[in-house]
Amino acid sequence: MERLVDVAPGVRLWAEDLPATGPDPEPEPVLLVMGANASGLVWPDALVDRLAERHRVIRYDHRDTGRSTWAFDEHPYAVTDLAADVVAVLDAFDVPRAHLVGMSMGGTLVQLVLLDAPGRVATATVFCTAALGGYGSPDLPAPPAELLALWEHLADPRDAPAELDWRVAHWRALSGTGTPFDAEEFRALERRVIAHAGRHDNPAAHARAAQTGLDRGAELAAVEVPTLVVEAPEDPINPPPHSGHLARALGRGRLVRIPGMGHAITRTVVAPLAAAILTQTTLTPTAGAVAAQDPQR
Template identity: 40%
Template sequence: MLETQERFVTSGRLRLWTERAGHPDQPAVLLIMGSAAQGISCPDPLIARLVERGVQVIRFDHRDTGRSSVVDFDAHPYAIADLAADCLAVLDGYGLPAAHVAGMSMGGMIAQWLAVHEPARIRSLTVLTSSPMGYDPRPAWARAQGGEPPAPDDLSPPSPAFLAHLAAGMPPGVESDVALFRVFNGPVRPFDEPAARAMLELALSRATDPAAAAHHDLAGQTFAPDRLAPLSSITAPTTIVHGDQDPIFPLGHGEALAAAIPGSRLHVVPGMGHTFFSPGLPEEIADLIRL
Protein backbone atom coordinates (compact mmCIF):
# COMPACT_ATOMS: atom_id res chain seq x y z
CA MET A 1 0.00 0.00 0.00
CA LEU A 2 1.24 3.49 -0.90
CA GLU A 3 2.46 5.39 2.17
CA THR A 4 1.63 9.09 2.17
CA GLN A 5 1.81 12.10 4.47
CA GLU A 6 -0.80 14.87 4.44
CA ARG A 7 -0.09 18.54 5.13
CA PHE A 8 -1.87 21.87 4.83
CA VAL A 9 0.10 24.75 3.32
CA THR A 10 -0.87 28.40 3.06
CA SER A 11 -1.30 30.48 -0.07
CA GLY A 12 -2.09 34.00 1.05
CA ARG A 13 -5.35 33.74 3.00
CA LEU A 14 -5.99 30.20 1.80
CA ARG A 15 -5.19 26.76 3.22
CA LEU A 16 -4.44 24.06 0.66
CA TRP A 17 -4.60 20.34 1.36
CA THR A 18 -1.53 18.49 0.09
CA GLU A 19 -0.21 14.95 0.19
CA ARG A 20 3.29 13.61 -0.41
CA ALA A 21 4.27 10.08 -1.42
CA GLY A 22 7.86 8.91 -1.57
CA HIS A 23 11.02 9.93 0.23
CA PRO A 24 11.56 13.68 0.79
CA ASP A 25 15.20 13.41 -0.28
CA GLN A 26 14.18 12.39 -3.80
CA PRO A 27 13.49 14.85 -6.64
CA ALA A 28 9.90 16.09 -6.55
CA VAL A 29 7.04 15.80 -9.03
CA LEU A 30 4.16 18.23 -8.55
CA LEU A 31 0.89 16.93 -9.99
CA ILE A 32 -1.62 19.62 -11.01
CA MET A 33 -5.10 18.32 -11.71
CA GLY A 34 -7.76 19.79 -13.96
CA SER A 35 -10.78 22.03 -13.59
CA ALA A 36 -12.93 21.20 -10.53
CA ALA A 37 -10.71 18.18 -9.81
CA GLN A 38 -9.35 17.29 -6.39
CA GLY A 39 -5.83 15.96 -5.97
CA ILE A 40 -7.23 12.48 -5.35
CA SER A 41 -8.50 12.38 -8.93
CA CYS A 42 -4.97 11.33 -9.90
CA PRO A 43 -5.08 7.52 -9.54
CA ASP A 44 -2.96 5.95 -6.81
CA PRO A 45 -1.32 3.49 -9.26
CA LEU A 46 0.07 6.43 -11.22
CA ILE A 47 1.59 7.90 -8.09
CA ALA A 48 2.96 4.54 -6.96
CA ARG A 49 4.63 4.02 -10.33
CA LEU A 50 6.26 7.44 -10.14
CA VAL A 51 7.58 6.66 -6.66
CA GLU A 52 9.03 3.44 -8.09
CA ARG A 53 10.86 5.62 -10.61
CA GLY A 54 12.68 7.30 -7.72
CA VAL A 55 10.83 10.55 -7.04
CA GLN A 56 8.60 12.01 -4.35
CA VAL A 57 5.14 12.94 -5.61
CA ILE A 58 3.04 15.83 -4.32
CA ARG A 59 -0.62 16.24 -5.15
CA PHE A 60 -3.00 18.81 -3.74
CA ASP A 61 -6.54 20.13 -3.77
CA HIS A 62 -6.96 23.33 -5.74
CA ARG A 63 -8.72 26.18 -3.95
CA ASP A 64 -12.49 25.56 -4.07
CA THR A 65 -12.03 21.79 -4.20
CA GLY A 66 -11.76 19.02 -1.63
CA ARG A 67 -10.37 20.01 1.73
CA SER A 68 -8.77 23.26 0.54
CA SER A 69 -10.25 26.69 1.27
CA VAL A 70 -13.48 27.78 -0.35
CA VAL A 71 -13.42 31.24 -1.95
CA ASP A 72 -16.17 33.84 -2.25
CA PHE A 73 -15.62 34.20 -5.98
CA ASP A 74 -17.83 37.28 -6.35
CA ALA A 75 -15.78 39.13 -3.75
CA HIS A 76 -12.42 37.62 -4.68
CA PRO A 77 -12.41 36.43 -8.31
CA TYR A 78 -9.33 34.56 -9.45
CA ALA A 79 -7.72 33.37 -12.67
CA ILE A 80 -5.12 30.90 -13.91
CA ALA A 81 -2.31 33.08 -12.51
CA ASP A 82 -3.78 32.76 -9.02
CA LEU A 83 -4.08 28.99 -9.33
CA ALA A 84 -0.44 28.97 -10.45
CA ALA A 85 0.48 30.98 -7.35
CA ASP A 86 -1.14 28.24 -5.28
CA CYS A 87 1.19 25.73 -6.94
CA LEU A 88 4.20 27.83 -5.97
CA ALA A 89 2.85 28.00 -2.41
CA VAL A 90 2.74 24.19 -2.35
CA LEU A 91 6.38 24.01 -3.47
CA ASP A 92 7.30 26.61 -0.86
CA GLY A 93 5.40 24.68 1.80
CA TYR A 94 7.64 21.69 1.15
CA GLY A 95 10.81 23.77 0.89
CA LEU A 96 11.26 22.93 -2.80
CA PRO A 97 13.03 25.50 -4.99
CA ALA A 98 11.96 23.59 -8.11
CA ALA A 99 10.13 20.44 -9.20
CA HIS A 100 9.19 18.37 -12.19
CA VAL A 101 5.67 19.55 -13.02
CA ALA A 102 2.94 17.47 -14.63
CA GLY A 103 -0.43 19.10 -15.30
CA MET A 104 -3.62 17.59 -16.68
CA SER A 105 -6.23 19.52 -18.68
CA MET A 106 -6.64 22.89 -16.90
CA GLY A 107 -3.71 21.77 -14.75
CA GLY A 108 -1.71 21.58 -17.97
CA MET A 109 -2.54 25.22 -18.66
CA ILE A 110 -1.45 26.15 -15.14
CA ALA A 111 1.77 24.20 -15.73
CA GLN A 112 2.37 26.11 -18.97
CA TRP A 113 1.85 29.39 -17.09
CA LEU A 114 4.47 28.36 -14.55
CA ALA A 115 6.94 27.33 -17.26
CA VAL A 116 6.52 30.72 -18.97
CA HIS A 117 6.46 33.00 -15.93
CA GLU A 118 8.39 31.05 -13.26
CA PRO A 119 10.94 29.04 -15.28
CA ALA A 120 13.39 28.68 -12.38
CA ARG A 121 10.81 26.59 -10.48
CA ILE A 122 10.32 24.05 -13.30
CA ARG A 123 12.80 21.19 -13.73
CA SER A 124 10.74 19.61 -16.49
CA LEU A 125 7.24 20.03 -17.88
CA THR A 126 4.69 17.37 -18.80
CA VAL A 127 1.39 18.56 -20.24
CA LEU A 128 -1.33 15.91 -20.23
CA THR A 129 -4.59 16.03 -22.20
CA SER A 130 -4.53 19.82 -22.40
CA SER A 131 -4.57 22.79 -24.77
CA PRO A 132 -2.47 25.95 -25.25
CA MET A 133 -3.03 28.18 -22.22
CA GLY A 134 -3.91 31.21 -24.37
CA TYR A 135 -6.43 29.46 -26.60
CA ASP A 136 -10.09 30.26 -25.95
CA PRO A 137 -12.16 27.23 -27.07
CA ARG A 138 -15.56 28.81 -26.45
CA PRO A 139 -16.14 30.23 -29.97
CA ALA A 140 -15.28 26.88 -31.57
CA TRP A 141 -17.55 25.07 -29.10
CA ALA A 142 -20.40 27.46 -29.89
CA ARG A 143 -19.93 26.99 -33.63
CA ALA A 144 -19.94 23.21 -33.21
CA GLN A 145 -23.07 23.24 -31.05
CA GLY A 146 -24.79 25.54 -33.56
CA GLY A 147 -23.88 23.40 -36.55
CA GLU A 148 -21.66 26.11 -38.05
CA PRO A 149 -18.44 25.33 -39.94
CA PRO A 150 -15.18 25.86 -38.02
CA ALA A 151 -13.26 29.11 -38.32
CA PRO A 152 -9.72 28.96 -39.79
CA ASP A 153 -8.05 29.30 -36.38
CA ASP A 154 -10.33 26.85 -34.55
CA LEU A 155 -8.85 23.84 -32.86
CA SER A 156 -11.15 20.82 -32.88
CA PRO A 157 -14.25 21.16 -30.65
CA PRO A 158 -15.29 18.47 -28.18
CA SER A 159 -16.71 15.21 -29.40
CA PRO A 160 -20.43 14.79 -30.14
CA ALA A 161 -20.61 12.35 -27.20
CA PHE A 162 -19.40 15.01 -24.78
CA LEU A 163 -21.69 17.70 -26.22
CA ALA A 164 -24.61 15.27 -25.96
CA HIS A 165 -23.74 14.60 -22.31
CA LEU A 166 -23.82 18.34 -21.61
CA ALA A 167 -27.14 18.69 -23.43
CA ALA A 168 -28.67 15.85 -21.41
CA GLY A 169 -28.44 17.98 -18.27
CA MET A 170 -28.13 15.17 -15.74
CA PRO A 171 -28.63 16.30 -12.11
CA PRO A 172 -25.41 16.74 -10.11
CA GLY A 173 -24.18 13.77 -8.12
CA VAL A 174 -22.04 10.66 -8.34
CA GLU A 175 -24.12 9.01 -11.09
CA SER A 176 -23.80 12.08 -13.30
CA ASP A 177 -20.06 12.20 -12.59
CA VAL A 178 -19.62 8.50 -13.43
CA ALA A 179 -21.47 9.06 -16.70
CA LEU A 180 -19.20 12.00 -17.47
CA PHE A 181 -16.07 9.99 -16.74
CA ARG A 182 -17.36 7.27 -19.04
CA VAL A 183 -17.49 9.88 -21.81
CA PHE A 184 -14.07 11.18 -20.75
CA ASN A 185 -12.67 7.67 -21.10
CA GLY A 186 -13.59 7.46 -24.78
CA PRO A 187 -14.89 4.47 -26.73
CA VAL A 188 -11.71 2.47 -27.28
CA ARG A 189 -10.09 1.54 -23.97
CA PRO A 190 -12.11 -0.24 -21.28
CA PHE A 191 -13.48 2.04 -18.57
CA ASP A 192 -12.57 1.09 -14.98
CA GLU A 193 -15.93 2.17 -13.56
CA PRO A 194 -15.36 0.74 -10.05
CA ALA A 195 -12.15 2.76 -9.64
CA ALA A 196 -13.72 5.92 -11.04
CA ARG A 197 -16.82 5.52 -8.88
CA ALA A 198 -14.76 4.96 -5.73
CA MET A 199 -12.74 8.12 -6.43
CA LEU A 200 -15.84 10.20 -7.18
CA GLU A 201 -17.63 9.00 -4.03
CA LEU A 202 -14.57 9.82 -1.95
CA ALA A 203 -14.29 13.23 -3.60
CA LEU A 204 -17.89 14.06 -2.78
CA SER A 205 -17.47 12.95 0.83
CA ARG A 206 -14.39 15.12 1.43
CA ALA A 207 -15.49 18.28 -0.38
CA THR A 208 -16.13 21.22 1.93
CA ASP A 209 -18.46 22.74 -0.70
CA PRO A 210 -18.93 20.62 -3.84
CA ALA A 211 -20.58 23.51 -5.72
CA ALA A 212 -17.56 25.80 -5.28
CA ALA A 213 -15.53 23.85 -7.85
CA ALA A 214 -17.67 25.45 -10.57
CA HIS A 215 -15.65 28.64 -9.99
CA HIS A 216 -12.84 27.02 -11.98
CA ASP A 217 -14.91 27.44 -15.14
CA LEU A 218 -15.07 31.18 -14.45
CA ALA A 219 -11.34 31.32 -13.75
CA GLY A 220 -10.63 29.51 -17.00
CA GLN A 221 -12.60 32.09 -18.98
CA THR A 222 -10.25 34.94 -18.01
CA PHE A 223 -7.63 35.62 -20.66
CA ALA A 224 -5.33 38.24 -19.13
CA PRO A 225 -2.08 39.24 -20.89
CA ASP A 226 -0.05 36.91 -18.67
CA ARG A 227 -1.96 33.96 -20.14
CA LEU A 228 -1.41 35.15 -23.70
CA ALA A 229 2.40 35.15 -23.35
CA PRO A 230 4.08 33.09 -26.10
CA LEU A 231 4.77 29.45 -25.31
CA SER A 232 7.94 29.76 -27.39
CA SER A 233 9.62 31.23 -24.29
CA ILE A 234 9.40 27.89 -22.44
CA THR A 235 12.88 26.48 -21.85
CA ALA A 236 12.07 23.53 -19.57
CA PRO A 237 12.40 20.07 -21.15
CA THR A 238 8.82 19.40 -22.21
CA THR A 239 6.72 16.37 -23.08
CA ILE A 240 3.15 16.59 -24.37
CA VAL A 241 1.06 13.48 -23.63
CA HIS A 242 -2.24 13.30 -25.49
CA GLY A 243 -4.74 10.59 -26.29
CA ASP A 244 -6.06 10.10 -29.81
CA GLN A 245 -9.57 9.66 -28.35
CA ASP A 246 -9.71 12.78 -26.15
CA PRO A 247 -13.35 13.99 -26.26
CA ILE A 248 -12.63 17.41 -24.69
CA PHE A 249 -9.39 18.47 -26.36
CA PRO A 250 -8.99 16.34 -29.49
CA LEU A 251 -5.48 15.52 -30.64
CA GLY A 252 -5.06 18.78 -32.55
CA HIS A 253 -4.75 20.59 -29.22
CA GLY A 254 -1.77 18.47 -28.22
CA GLU A 255 -0.24 18.93 -31.67
CA ALA A 256 -0.66 22.70 -31.35
CA LEU A 257 1.13 22.62 -27.99
CA ALA A 258 4.00 20.61 -29.39
CA ALA A 259 4.35 23.03 -32.30
CA ALA A 260 4.39 26.03 -29.97
CA ILE A 261 6.94 24.82 -27.39
CA PRO A 262 10.48 24.57 -28.79
CA GLY A 263 12.07 21.14 -28.52
CA SER A 264 9.01 19.52 -26.97
CA ARG A 265 8.13 15.88 -27.53
CA LEU A 266 4.60 14.80 -28.41
CA HIS A 267 3.62 11.33 -27.24
CA VAL A 268 0.26 10.17 -28.60
CA VAL A 269 -1.35 7.46 -26.48
CA PRO A 270 -3.54 5.19 -28.63
CA GLY A 271 -7.10 4.86 -27.36
CA MET A 272 -6.70 7.26 -24.43
CA GLY A 273 -9.40 9.83 -23.74
CA HIS A 274 -9.45 12.61 -21.16
CA THR A 275 -8.95 10.57 -18.00
CA PHE A 276 -6.74 7.77 -16.66
CA PHE A 277 -9.40 5.35 -15.40
CA SER A 278 -8.64 2.44 -17.71
CA PRO A 279 -6.77 -0.70 -16.59
CA GLY A 280 -3.02 -0.26 -16.95
CA LEU A 281 -3.28 3.33 -18.17
CA PRO A 282 -2.15 5.05 -14.92
CA GLU A 283 1.15 3.15 -14.99
CA GLU A 284 1.57 3.85 -18.71
CA ILE A 285 1.10 7.58 -18.14
CA ALA A 286 3.46 7.57 -15.15
CA ASP A 287 6.19 6.18 -17.37
CA LEU A 288 5.69 9.06 -19.82
CA ILE A 289 6.00 11.86 -17.27
CA ARG A 290 9.27 13.64 -17.91
CA LEU A 291 11.88 13.41 -15.14
Protein backbone atom coordinates in the same frame (compact mmCIF):
# COMPACT_ATOMS: atom_id res chain seq x y z
CA MET B 1 2.44 13.95 5.25
CA GLU B 2 -0.64 16.15 4.87
CA ARG B 3 -0.74 19.87 5.55
CA LEU B 4 -2.66 23.05 4.78
CA VAL B 5 -0.93 25.71 2.70
CA ASP B 6 -1.85 29.40 2.93
CA VAL B 7 -1.94 30.86 -0.59
CA ALA B 8 -4.03 34.02 -0.16
CA PRO B 9 -5.88 35.82 2.64
CA GLY B 10 -8.56 33.41 3.83
CA VAL B 11 -7.55 30.70 1.35
CA ARG B 12 -5.82 27.45 2.27
CA LEU B 13 -5.01 24.43 0.15
CA TRP B 14 -4.81 20.84 1.31
CA ALA B 15 -1.61 19.17 0.14
CA GLU B 16 0.02 15.78 0.57
CA ASP B 17 3.76 15.09 0.48
CA LEU B 18 4.52 11.44 -0.23
CA PRO B 19 8.08 10.13 0.25
CA ALA B 20 9.88 8.18 -2.42
CA THR B 21 9.93 4.42 -1.97
CA GLY B 22 13.01 3.76 -4.09
CA PRO B 23 16.69 3.64 -3.10
CA ASP B 24 17.64 7.19 -4.17
CA PRO B 25 18.70 9.04 -0.99
CA GLU B 26 17.81 12.43 -2.54
CA PRO B 27 14.82 11.84 -4.84
CA GLU B 28 13.74 14.79 -6.95
CA PRO B 29 10.20 16.04 -6.25
CA VAL B 30 7.28 15.75 -8.65
CA LEU B 31 4.29 18.07 -8.22
CA LEU B 32 0.99 16.82 -9.64
CA VAL B 33 -1.43 19.53 -10.84
CA MET B 34 -4.97 18.29 -11.46
CA GLY B 35 -7.62 19.62 -13.83
CA ALA B 36 -10.58 21.92 -13.32
CA ASN B 37 -12.97 21.31 -10.43
CA ALA B 38 -11.03 18.17 -9.50
CA SER B 39 -9.45 17.19 -6.21
CA GLY B 40 -5.87 16.01 -5.99
CA LEU B 41 -7.26 12.58 -5.12
CA VAL B 42 -8.27 12.15 -8.75
CA TRP B 43 -4.62 11.23 -9.34
CA PRO B 44 -4.85 7.42 -9.10
CA ASP B 45 -2.88 5.86 -6.27
CA ALA B 46 -1.47 3.34 -8.75
CA LEU B 47 0.07 6.18 -10.76
CA VAL B 48 1.33 7.97 -7.63
CA ASP B 49 2.92 4.72 -6.42
CA ARG B 50 4.73 4.24 -9.74
CA LEU B 51 6.10 7.77 -9.65
CA ALA B 52 7.11 7.37 -5.99
CA GLU B 53 9.47 4.57 -6.96
CA ARG B 54 11.76 7.32 -8.28
CA HIS B 55 10.44 10.57 -6.82
CA ARG B 56 9.04 12.39 -3.84
CA VAL B 57 5.47 13.08 -4.95
CA ILE B 58 3.36 16.09 -3.95
CA ARG B 59 -0.31 16.49 -4.84
CA TYR B 60 -2.85 19.02 -3.66
CA ASP B 61 -6.47 20.16 -3.84
CA HIS B 62 -7.17 23.29 -5.88
CA ARG B 63 -9.26 26.02 -4.31
CA ASP B 64 -12.93 24.98 -4.16
CA THR B 65 -12.11 21.28 -4.28
CA GLY B 66 -11.39 18.59 -1.71
CA ARG B 67 -10.29 19.87 1.68
CA SER B 68 -9.10 23.23 0.42
CA THR B 69 -11.04 26.46 1.00
CA TRP B 70 -14.40 26.62 -0.78
CA ALA B 71 -15.16 30.32 -1.02
CA PHE B 72 -15.21 31.48 -4.63
CA ASP B 73 -18.20 33.75 -4.06
CA GLU B 74 -16.40 35.51 -1.20
CA HIS B 75 -12.91 35.35 -2.74
CA PRO B 76 -13.27 35.23 -6.56
CA TYR B 77 -10.09 34.56 -8.48
CA ALA B 78 -8.67 34.05 -11.96
CA VAL B 79 -7.15 30.96 -13.53
CA THR B 80 -3.82 32.78 -13.28
CA ASP B 81 -4.24 32.79 -9.49
CA LEU B 82 -4.46 29.01 -9.61
CA ALA B 83 -1.10 29.02 -11.42
CA ALA B 84 0.37 31.15 -8.64
CA ASP B 85 -0.92 28.50 -6.22
CA VAL B 86 1.37 25.96 -7.90
CA VAL B 87 4.40 28.00 -6.89
CA ALA B 88 2.94 28.61 -3.43
CA VAL B 89 2.71 24.86 -2.87
CA LEU B 90 6.37 24.44 -3.87
CA ASP B 91 7.29 27.23 -1.46
CA ALA B 92 5.33 25.64 1.37
CA PHE B 93 7.31 22.42 1.02
CA ASP B 94 10.65 24.22 0.58
CA VAL B 95 11.02 22.85 -2.95
CA PRO B 96 13.17 25.18 -5.06
CA ARG B 97 12.52 23.21 -8.26
CA ALA B 98 10.30 20.27 -9.19
CA HIS B 99 9.13 18.20 -12.10
CA LEU B 100 5.60 19.44 -12.88
CA VAL B 101 2.87 17.14 -14.23
CA GLY B 102 -0.39 18.77 -15.28
CA MET B 103 -3.65 17.30 -16.58
CA SER B 104 -6.25 19.35 -18.47
CA MET B 105 -6.51 22.74 -16.71
CA GLY B 106 -3.47 21.59 -14.74
CA GLY B 107 -1.60 21.62 -18.05
CA THR B 108 -2.69 25.23 -18.56
CA LEU B 109 -1.35 26.11 -15.11
CA VAL B 110 1.94 24.35 -15.83
CA GLN B 111 2.31 26.41 -19.03
CA LEU B 112 1.81 29.61 -17.04
CA VAL B 113 4.47 28.53 -14.52
CA LEU B 114 6.83 27.74 -17.40
CA LEU B 115 6.39 31.32 -18.60
CA ASP B 116 6.45 33.12 -15.27
CA ALA B 117 8.66 30.97 -13.03
CA PRO B 118 10.71 28.67 -15.28
CA GLY B 119 13.46 28.37 -12.70
CA ARG B 120 11.06 26.42 -10.49
CA VAL B 121 10.57 23.69 -13.12
CA ALA B 122 13.04 20.87 -13.76
CA THR B 123 10.89 19.27 -16.47
CA ALA B 124 7.22 19.46 -17.37
CA THR B 125 4.73 16.88 -18.55
CA VAL B 126 1.25 17.90 -19.68
CA PHE B 127 -1.63 15.93 -21.13
CA CYS B 128 -5.29 16.32 -22.05
CA THR B 129 -4.63 20.03 -22.44
CA ALA B 130 -4.40 22.79 -25.05
CA ALA B 131 -1.83 25.48 -25.73
CA LEU B 132 -2.37 28.85 -24.12
CA GLY B 133 -4.53 30.87 -26.47
CA GLY B 134 -5.21 27.78 -28.58
CA TYR B 135 -8.99 27.84 -28.49
CA GLY B 136 -10.69 29.85 -31.19
CA SER B 137 -8.34 28.74 -33.95
CA PRO B 138 -10.21 27.22 -36.91
CA ASP B 139 -7.58 24.46 -37.06
CA LEU B 140 -8.08 23.37 -33.42
CA PRO B 141 -11.42 21.74 -32.57
CA ALA B 142 -13.61 22.76 -29.65
CA PRO B 143 -15.30 20.22 -27.36
CA PRO B 144 -18.31 18.52 -28.97
CA ALA B 145 -21.81 19.91 -28.48
CA GLU B 146 -22.97 16.95 -26.42
CA LEU B 147 -20.19 17.50 -23.88
CA LEU B 148 -20.91 21.23 -23.72
CA ALA B 149 -24.55 20.38 -23.05
CA LEU B 150 -23.49 18.09 -20.19
CA TRP B 151 -21.38 20.87 -18.69
CA GLU B 152 -24.41 23.14 -18.55
CA HIS B 153 -25.57 20.95 -15.66
CA LEU B 154 -22.21 20.75 -13.89
CA ALA B 155 -23.29 22.85 -10.91
CA ASP B 156 -26.94 21.80 -10.76
CA PRO B 157 -28.07 20.94 -7.22
CA ARG B 158 -28.33 17.17 -6.77
CA ASP B 159 -28.56 14.85 -3.80
CA ALA B 160 -25.53 12.64 -3.13
CA PRO B 161 -26.67 9.56 -5.14
CA ALA B 162 -27.67 11.69 -8.13
CA GLU B 163 -24.39 13.61 -7.98
CA LEU B 164 -22.44 10.37 -7.96
CA ASP B 165 -24.38 9.09 -10.97
CA TRP B 166 -23.76 12.39 -12.81
CA ARG B 167 -20.03 12.24 -12.16
CA VAL B 168 -19.77 8.67 -13.44
CA ALA B 169 -21.70 9.65 -16.58
CA HIS B 170 -19.35 12.60 -17.02
CA TRP B 171 -16.28 10.36 -16.75
CA ARG B 172 -17.85 8.03 -19.30
CA ALA B 173 -18.19 10.93 -21.74
CA LEU B 174 -14.63 12.11 -21.05
CA SER B 175 -13.03 8.68 -21.41
CA GLY B 176 -13.93 8.24 -25.07
CA THR B 177 -14.23 4.86 -26.73
CA GLY B 178 -10.59 3.84 -27.08
CA THR B 179 -10.60 1.60 -24.00
CA PRO B 180 -13.40 -0.15 -22.09
CA PHE B 181 -15.06 2.11 -19.53
CA ASP B 182 -15.34 0.63 -16.04
CA ALA B 183 -18.14 2.53 -14.31
CA GLU B 184 -17.36 0.95 -10.94
CA GLU B 185 -13.75 2.17 -11.14
CA PHE B 186 -14.95 5.77 -11.37
CA ARG B 187 -17.80 5.29 -8.93
CA ALA B 188 -15.25 4.15 -6.34
CA LEU B 189 -12.99 7.09 -7.23
CA GLU B 190 -15.78 9.63 -6.77
CA ARG B 191 -16.95 8.06 -3.52
CA ARG B 192 -13.42 8.57 -2.23
CA VAL B 193 -13.28 12.16 -3.53
CA ILE B 194 -16.61 12.99 -1.86
CA ALA B 195 -15.52 11.42 1.43
CA HIS B 196 -12.24 13.34 1.27
CA ALA B 197 -14.05 16.65 0.72
CA GLY B 198 -16.80 15.94 3.22
CA ARG B 199 -19.37 17.26 0.72
CA HIS B 200 -20.82 16.15 -2.60
CA ASP B 201 -21.78 19.43 -4.26
CA ASN B 202 -19.77 21.02 -7.07
CA PRO B 203 -19.96 24.81 -7.43
CA ALA B 204 -17.96 24.64 -10.69
CA ALA B 205 -15.85 27.52 -9.43
CA HIS B 206 -13.09 27.03 -11.98
CA ALA B 207 -15.59 27.42 -14.80
CA ARG B 208 -16.45 30.83 -13.32
CA ALA B 209 -12.85 31.91 -12.69
CA ALA B 210 -11.64 34.84 -14.82
CA GLN B 211 -9.90 33.79 -18.04
CA THR B 212 -7.80 36.94 -18.37
CA GLY B 213 -4.08 36.54 -18.94
CA LEU B 214 -4.26 33.23 -20.81
CA ASP B 215 -3.73 34.41 -24.40
CA ARG B 216 0.04 33.91 -24.27
CA GLY B 217 0.62 31.16 -26.78
CA ALA B 218 3.22 33.16 -28.70
CA GLU B 219 5.44 33.20 -25.60
CA LEU B 220 5.71 29.40 -25.45
CA ALA B 221 8.43 29.35 -28.11
CA ALA B 222 10.83 30.89 -25.60
CA VAL B 223 10.32 28.10 -23.04
CA GLU B 224 13.61 26.27 -22.51
CA VAL B 225 12.37 23.78 -19.91
CA PRO B 226 12.06 20.30 -21.46
CA THR B 227 8.34 19.66 -21.80
CA LEU B 228 6.61 16.42 -22.74
CA VAL B 229 3.14 16.63 -24.28
CA VAL B 230 1.21 13.38 -24.02
CA GLU B 231 -1.36 12.96 -26.75
CA ALA B 232 -4.63 11.28 -25.72
CA PRO B 233 -6.20 10.44 -29.08
CA GLU B 234 -9.68 9.74 -27.62
CA ASP B 235 -9.82 12.99 -25.61
CA PRO B 236 -13.10 14.74 -26.53
CA ILE B 237 -12.07 18.07 -24.96
CA ASN B 238 -8.62 18.52 -26.50
CA PRO B 239 -8.42 15.97 -29.31
CA PRO B 240 -5.61 15.85 -31.84
CA PRO B 241 -4.23 18.08 -33.23
CA HIS B 242 -4.23 20.08 -29.95
CA SER B 243 -1.34 18.11 -28.47
CA GLY B 244 0.80 18.37 -31.58
CA HIS B 245 0.13 22.09 -31.79
CA LEU B 246 1.27 22.54 -28.19
CA ALA B 247 4.39 20.42 -28.65
CA ARG B 248 5.39 22.48 -31.69
CA ALA B 249 4.65 25.76 -29.93
CA LEU B 250 7.03 25.01 -27.06
CA GLY B 251 10.71 25.81 -27.30
CA ARG B 252 11.69 22.33 -26.07
CA GLY B 253 8.50 20.35 -26.54
CA ARG B 254 8.21 16.74 -27.60
CA LEU B 255 5.19 14.56 -28.21
CA VAL B 256 4.29 11.00 -27.27
CA ARG B 257 0.99 9.23 -27.90
CA ILE B 258 -0.82 6.81 -25.60
CA PRO B 259 -3.20 4.78 -27.78
CA GLY B 260 -6.77 4.62 -26.58
CA MET B 261 -6.37 7.30 -23.91
CA GLY B 262 -9.21 9.75 -23.38
CA HIS B 263 -9.65 12.64 -20.96
CA ALA B 264 -9.29 10.37 -17.93
CA ILE B 265 -6.61 8.34 -16.20
CA THR B 266 -8.22 4.93 -16.44
CA ARG B 267 -6.65 1.81 -15.01
CA THR B 268 -5.56 0.77 -18.52
CA VAL B 269 -3.44 3.87 -19.15
CA VAL B 270 -1.69 4.13 -15.77
CA ALA B 271 1.31 2.03 -16.81
CA PRO B 272 2.08 3.81 -20.14
CA LEU B 273 1.42 7.22 -18.60
CA ALA B 274 3.74 6.52 -15.66
CA ALA B 275 6.40 5.25 -18.07
CA ALA B 276 6.15 8.42 -20.18
CA ILE B 277 6.39 10.69 -17.15
CA LEU B 278 9.34 8.80 -15.67
CA THR B 279 11.18 8.85 -18.98
CA GLN B 280 10.76 12.62 -18.98
CA THR B 281 11.79 13.13 -15.35
CA THR B 282 14.71 10.71 -15.20
CA LEU B 283 16.23 10.69 -18.68
CA THR B 284 15.66 14.22 -20.03
CA PRO B 285 18.46 16.79 -19.65
CA THR B 286 16.93 19.57 -17.56
CA ALA B 287 16.72 23.26 -18.26
CA GLY B 288 19.11 23.78 -15.37
CA ALA B 289 21.79 21.83 -17.22
CA VAL B 290 21.20 23.93 -20.33
CA ALA B 291 21.38 27.14 -18.32
CA ALA B 292 24.62 26.03 -16.65
CA GLN B 293 26.22 25.90 -20.09
CA ASP B 294 25.06 29.41 -20.96
CA PRO B 295 26.13 32.07 -18.43
CA GLN B 296 23.96 34.63 -20.21
CA ARG B 297 20.77 32.68 -19.51
